[in-house]
Amino acid sequence: MILKGQRNISHNTTMRYLLYFKKIVLLCVKNGWILRDPFFAFSMTKVDVDRRPLDEEELNAIELKRFPNERLRLH
Numbered sequence: 001m002i003l004k005g006q007r008n009i010s011h012n013t014t015m016r017y018l019l020y021f022k023k024i025v026l027l028c029v030k031n032g033w034i035l036r037d038p039f040f041a042f043s044m045t046k047v048d049v050d051r052r053p054l055d056e057e058e059l060n061a062i063e064l065k066r067f068p069n070e071r072l073r074l075h
Contacts, residue, residue, distance in 0.1 A: 025037065
């Protein structure tokens with residue numbers, strides 16, 4: 001897929017974009033602009049992601065980060 005390969009977008013993000021696109025396609029099918037649903041046999045499954053809290057080192061790196069932009073430096 002172009003999104004995953006060339007744009008370096010994760011699997012779950014790609015599935016979310018395709019879900020939005022599928023809604024538009026189904027609206028087109030409902031209005032008769034497209035004869036049938038091209039997503040009919042396509043399954044959109046999400047992959048479970050292990051999200052863990054930031055450790056002390058990562059929190060310190062964020063705290064010590066110096067931003068070049070004045071707007072980003074504001075708390």
